[in-house]
Amino acid sequence: MDEDIRSDRPTCRIDAESFSHYREKLPGVVESILESCDDVECHTHTHIDYEPIPSRESVINIINKLREILFPGYFNNEKLDPVNLRYSMGQSVSVLFDMLSEQVCHSIRHDCFRYNQSCTHCVEKGNEIALSLLESVPAIRKILATDINAAYDGDPAAKSHDEIVFSYPGVFAIMVYRIAHKLFEAEVPLLPRIMTEYAHSITGIDIHPGAEIGESFVIDHGTGVVIGETAEIGNNVRIYQGVTLGALSIPKDAGEQLRGKKRHPTIEDEVIIYAGATILGGDTIIGRRSVIGGNVWITESVPPDTRVLMEPPRLIYK
Numbered sequence: 001m002d003e004d005i006r007s008d009r010p011t012c013r014i015d016a017e018s019f020s021h022y023r024e025k026l027p028g029v030v031e032s033i034l035e036s037c038d039d040v041e042c043h044t045h046t047h048i049d050y051e052p053i054p055s056r057e058s059v060i061n062i063i064n065k066l067r068e069i070l071f072p073g074y075f076n077n078e079k080l081d082p083v084n085l086r087y088s089m090g091q092s093v094s095v096l097f098d099m100l101s102e103q104v105c106h107s108i109r110h111d112c113f114r115y116n117q118s119c120t121h122c123v124e125k126g127n128e129i130a131l132s133l134l135e136s137v138p139a140i141r142k143i144l145a146t147d148i149n150a151a152y153d154g155d156p157a158a159k160s161h162d163e164i165v166f167s168y169p170g171v172f173a174i175m176v177y178r179i180a181h182k183l184f185e186a187e188v189p190l191l192p193r194i195m196t197e198y199a200h201s202i203t204g205i206d207i208h209p210g211a212e213i214g215e216s217f218v219i220d221h222g223t224g225v226v227i228g229e230t231a232e233i234g235n236n237v238r239i240y241q242g243v244t245l246g247a248l249s250i251p252k253d254a255g256e257q258l259r260g261k262k263r264h265p266t267i268e269d270e271v272i273i274y275a276g277a278t279i280l281g282g283d284t285i286i287g288r289r290s291v292i293g294g295n296v297w298i299t300e301s302v303p304p305d306t307r308v309l310m311e312p313p314r315l316i317y318k
Contacts, residue, residue: 020271023136051113052107058099059194065096066179067172070141071165093134100130104183107190129186140178143215147174150216154238170219173205213237214269221275229290230263230282237267240294242274248299270302 007205037046047053064075069092073080080088105126112120148171152158164171176199178277180192192209200206204223206215212229214235219225221241227233247263252301262282273279274294279286287304296308 030114047110049113051109052106053110054103054190054194055107056194056198058103059191060097060198061196062103063097063176063179065092065099067139067175068092069137070095070144070175074162074165090198097130097134099132101126104129104188107188111189129183129188132186133182136182140182143172143178144175146215147217150218150236150238151220154218155220168222169203169205170222173199173203173219173222173225174213174217177207177209177211177213181211181213184209197277211264212285230262231264232266234267234271234288236267236270237272239273242276244280245275245279246280265298 008151017107034259062260068075069089072085072089077089077292078084078088098218100121103126107120108120108122108125111117112122117195131167148161148164150235151164151168151171152161155164158164175196180195183191188235190296196207196209205219205225207225207227207231207286208231210229211233213227213230214237216236217233218238220238224242225239225245226244228246233245240260245265245267250263265279265281265284267273268290270289271292272290273286276295277292277298278296279292279298279315281299283301284299285301286298287306289304290302290306290308292298292302293307293309296310298308302308
């Protein structure tokens with residue numbers, strides 16, 4: 001045994017020397033990375049400053065805390081009962097206010113510094129926007145209730161409202177959207193998109209916070225759904241997986257040319273859009289009570305009470 005250990009020692013020394021040789025190159029790697037940070041092309045995606053930027057981790061914590069408040073008792077770590085509800089809610093709202101105001105402040109301040117804007121009193125604005133969002137929680141709860149009821153009424157696979165709240169990805173994505181939309185309306189930079197892209201990353205449902213969506217909205221199954229920034233969706237609309245409400249083909253300089261203009265379709269009340277349908281264009285309107293079949297491609301408006309279907313494909317059996 002001792003001879004085996006001694007025979008390994010020269011190899012260990014060689015490995016240690018080889019390891020040191022590689023580590024000695026690290027300072028050069030560091031200098032190369034730092035030089036790239038000063039590169040003109042890379043400077044716009046580098047943040048090296050004394051002022052902090054929004055924290056994605058904090059934003060995720062805010063979403064989870066808001067979910068506890070929007071659905072009391074479902075996602076809390078502690079048990080909620082009529083005795084401790086007021087205390088628990090008070091704690092959650094207080095913590096959320098501090099988290100929200102800080103992240104809103106960081107977002108606004110970051111824009112001020114990066115784009116040399118005039119002072120917007122970001123701390124005070126952060127407090128105002130955080131309070132406004134918390135004050136809107138009852139209204140958000142009411143509209144989410146219509147979304148959940150619509151999901152239950154239209155899905156025979158749903159056994160209870162509890163099942164929908166706990167497990168339906170569409171409900172989670174819509175909840176995050178409705179929160180982010182409030183911040184978007186308040187012109188908070190960064191945070192709304194961080195929120196909806198987080199929901200996108202875990203549900204596969206991509207809803208831009210700028211979209212306008214009415215009540216009793218259902219995304220069934222959900223994976224692959226895309227809803228663009230200027231899309232408008234009425235009440236009692238149901239869409240299925242793989243639906244795209246997008247923009248038409250755009251030029252290379254579209255960022256400057258089309259920013260802020262209507263690029264995505266309008267979906268009126270009581271429309272159903274089945275899986276894989278693609279509807280494009282800011283002038284495209286799907287009239288109320290229409291049904292859009294699966295896998296269709298639409299770039300022109302559809303009158304109310306219309307069914308749009310593809311011809312049955314020719315199937316080949318071998």
